[in-house]
Amino acid sequence: MKTSITRRTVLQGLAAVGGGCLPGAGAIAQAGKAAWPARPIRVVVPFNAGGATDIIARTLGEALAQRVGQPVVIDNKGGAAGILGTDNVAKSPADGHTLLVSLSTSMLINQFLYAKLPYNPQKDLELITQIAAAPVTLVVHPSVPAGNxxxxxxxxxxxxxxxSYGSWGVGSYAHLGGAYMSKTMDADMIHSAYKGEAPMIQDLLGGQLQLCFSSALNTKPFIDAGRLKAIGVTGRERMEILPQLPTIHEQGVQDDAYSIAGWVAMxxxxxxxxxxxxxxxxxxxxIAKEPKMLERIRGAGFMPLMNSPAAFRENYRRDLPIWKSLVELAGAKLD
Known part of the structure; x- marks a missing residue:
């Protein structure tokens, strides 16, 4: 005898059984899919411990550990402008147990600076979220007669x-932004590269430099004390820790070079x-809603983003040609 099974018959049968009456249905749906995370998560920070990126990564890691029920271990792998740690992540198993928290330097800009970068950020990294935008201040020595x-x-x-202008290294925004200013103004300014922001700021205070771009974390105490004069902020939004300081963009100088800002991302x-x-x-x-996370981001002079992978990819595509152009204009190349 031939049996006819129609769509109506199947639907009636499923309705009669009901999903709740099928023991182990959830397990069957998950068959072949290992639970994540199955072990501790390693978050690589490609910079030394104690910096703003490291502090943000640790705060994010603590919050993530509470949510996923596994330890989140911060692994500082500093060196070579973030290349060593970023390359380590790029070559790790893609199973969700190794993550990266880094800056736009290692995740975007380095591909234009280095002739032999061991990883391709566009092919070897999955973009998860931009944790925060990282605009910087433009400051001058008090002897410079300019207020905007x-x-x-x-x-x-x-x-x-x-x-002369300073930077915390060749290829940093401080270098690229200063070079852009020098070229567009035909100023022939002298670039002095330092190993970090602290010695750069000391020379600016001493008058060996006339101007530099630097993080608010380093400049705010001296701005407040009147030892440095603040000209503006990069990006398109004012910093919460320096709300009175206008962006360069809102001052009517709307070049992409000054409107762009770096970022911290996962x-x-x-x-x-x-x-x-x-x-x-x-x-x-x-996690983006947690006061502690927001406090740490803002305290570093950054601006919370915590956006989606899709938004991150879109911002990456938008920023990429601007950074490429800045590196080319500055003539910055590293081995």
Whole structure:
């Protein structure tokens, strides 16, 4: 006897049984999918411990550990402008147990600076979230007779070959932004690269430099004390810790070079399963609401973002040609 099974018959049968009456249904749906995380998560910070990126990574790691029920271990692998640690993540298994918290330097800009970068950030990294935007302040020595960006540009242009600007390293925003200013104003400013922001700021205070871009974490105490004069902020939004200081953009100087800002972000090895990326993104969205997380980000002079992978990818695509152009204009190349 031939039996006819119609769609209506199947639907009626499923309705009669009901999902709740099928013991082990959830387990069957998850068959072949290992639970994540199955062991402690390692978060690589490609910079030394104690810096702003490290502090933000540790705060995020603590919150993530509470949510996933596994330890989150911060692994500082500093060196070579973030290359060593970022490369370590790029070459790790794509199983969600190795993550990266780094800066736009190692995740985007280095591909234009280094001729032999051991990883390709566009191919070897999965973008999870931009944790925070990292704008910087533009400050000058008090002897510079400029109170805003347009006055500073006019001063720089009028003193060709006589001014110096500092940076915390070749290829840093401080270098690229200063080089852009020098080139566009035909100023022939002298670039002095330092090993970190602290010695750069000391020389600015001493008058060996006339100007520099630097993080608010380093400049705010001296701005407040009147020992440095603040000209503006990069990016398009004012900093919460310096609310009175206008952006360069709102001062009418709207070049992309000054409107862009670096960022702190989370990544993972390329090929990390979408299900894990989605879980991480959902956890980050909740962590973004926690006062402690927001306090640490703002305290570093950064601006909370904690955006989705899709938003991160879109911002990355938007920023990439601007950074590429800045590196080329500065003539910055490293081996």
């Amino acid at each position: 960006m347009k006055e500073l540009l006019a001063y720089v242009k009028a003193h060709k070959g006589k001014l 990544g993972a090895p390329a090929g990390t399963p979408q299900s894990i990326v989605d879980q991480l993104s959902a956890h980050v969205a909740e």
